[in-house]
Amino acid sequence: MTTGLSAGLGLKPRHYEEAFAAPADGLWFEVHPENYMVDGGPRLAWLETIRSRHPLSLHGVGMSLAAAAEPDPDHLRRLAGLVDRVLPALVSEHLAWSSWRGAYRPDLLPFPRTREALQRVVDNVDRVQRALRRQIAIENPSHYLRIDGHEFDEIAFLTELARRSGCRLLLDVNNVFVSARNLGFAPEAYIDAFPAHLIAEVHLAGHSPDPALGKALLIDSHDAPVAPAVWSLYERLIARAGPRPTLIERDDNLPSFAALQLERRRAVAVLRAPGREAA
16 A cells, blocks of 8 residues: 555545644545646645645546657646656556647546557656656556457556556546446456555545436436445455555545545545555
8 A cells, every 4th residue: 555545535626724623644636737837826736735745646638658659748848847846646547548749638548458559648648757757557448348359358458567567557447337237247356356466555435327218228327425325335445455555536526525534434434444465
């Protein structure tokens, strides 16, 4: 387990003051770096203030590592500047693409897990790690439909990516549950097969039924409390893998900071259960 990190919360502007004042025992905060890759201003000032008391994690959404192109050099330069400025305990990104030939799409898009794609992602992760001068973690995606052309299952792809690039992995338990429901596989089998020694961070979040299709399609919406089934998968994971820094993600329908702290305390209880040692 990353030294000193227990369970953390996604940091939102409306919670800055409460976040700064919160007790510091193992608490950490995660932000999307794209919101802070600037030279100054009040938001960056608040981030630096909170960094003076709590560890930070940067969780990127815009690097487009699976695109058939290198990461945007200006984006990477600004990200490196933010990393140097706030010295995060963790840096992570998604196994997805979102930009192509100058066009940016507001989503994390899937791709066929081919040998060619694997080498492309390995090369892009290597470029990012060299630019940041540190190891990053790559998150498993949410899936909403089946696509053809895979040459690897997802866990094999992620494991080989970590082996070739030297990165680690971020296991989003809610993504596993959503994908399992949407594509029809057993989430427990995925959790049990995921390589524990590569897990740098775990994410927990809420999901919602699709507005048109209902529970036939679950959306990784981050707008609800962590579901009971996701808590069960998390407990299963930690019982096998041992404690890992764990984030409660909430990006919409934000509750009070106190309500988020209650979810965080539940994660802390799982992490601190007797007999839990990092694998």
